Amino acid sequence: LTLWYTSGDSTRRDLAQAIRAMLEPLGIKMDLQSGSWETVERNMHSNPTLFGWGSLDPMELYHHYSSKAAGVEYYNPGYYSNKTVDAHLQQALDAPTWQKAVPFWQQVEWDGKTGAGVKGDAAWAWLLNVQHTYLTNPCIDLGKPAPEIHGSWSVLNNLQDWKWTCK
Template identity: 85%
Template sequence: IFSDGDIAKARAILEEAGWKINRAGVREKAGKEARLTLWYASGDSTRRDLAEAVRAMLQPLGIVVSLQSGSWETVERHMHANPTLFGWGSLDPMELFHHYSGKAAGVEYYNPGYYSNPAVEAHLKQAIDAPDWQKAIPFWQQVEWDGKQGAGVQGDAAWAWLLNIQHTYLANPCIDLGKGAPEIHGSWSVLNNLDDWTWTCR
């Protein structure tokens, strides 16, 4: 857990790393300005709005973000060299392997930044080789942070996770929806526990 949105701390980190504000108001280090292009898939208003929000959040830090959108075929041609907005979320911990393993780098949309860390790779292998899911949990957690390093925000921060989208539904008050599971990106909906629903009105 960390405090999010600390602009003052972000500025201090950039300053300490040698990224200074130039006359144009842009961060610069060794003659290179902090300018980047953020790609996202077109035709999706949520992705567009998130991309706009990222640009707005980075502007006060002196980081200039240009936005580009296109079909996924177009995005694929740019995602290995530019930050790209993805939507992920799964109940399967193998998603960690797909994000952080060098073996998954460049495979379809997995690990597009070609992230690789030997310690993280070792924890992934330990998790996959564990005899059952309960024994695998500590190793999956160590992928994010093992006390010294990891792929999460305390370590390499291999991905910049923006948010978890909350789903809102309008339901008949006579329906008890039961206890649903967290809704993963793209394939799990409120209907997945339909057989648990009950009608409560008489």
């Protein structure tokens, strides 16, 4: 079993090493392999792969779990397919408001019988949330921080709330 991650990313390398160490006492031998994204792409459909994802948009659930997204770019690289999950995804997309869509998005994870989440098929292993550190001028009050999502400008999401506190 080989776990792939992108080279040059110390966070993913360290995480891969931690995963290997946790699996060893269970009798699971995990080889680690890094490469460029092009190399990872060639291997991600047949091997576990470390990705960095994160979004405040529930469409990320669609991209991870929809059989229609299987193998499209980096979406659903394990070709996960569950007809009930697909139905919940479609119900969420068809809902007239985001409020009416929320229960269907939740049912994607677990609907009491099946789902893509850990109670169901466990189609994706969410490992951690990276906490970002920012160095700022002590005179700047950044206000209440926004949720940190992968690949975003989260620190700037509440720019309108920043205050200069020094006179």
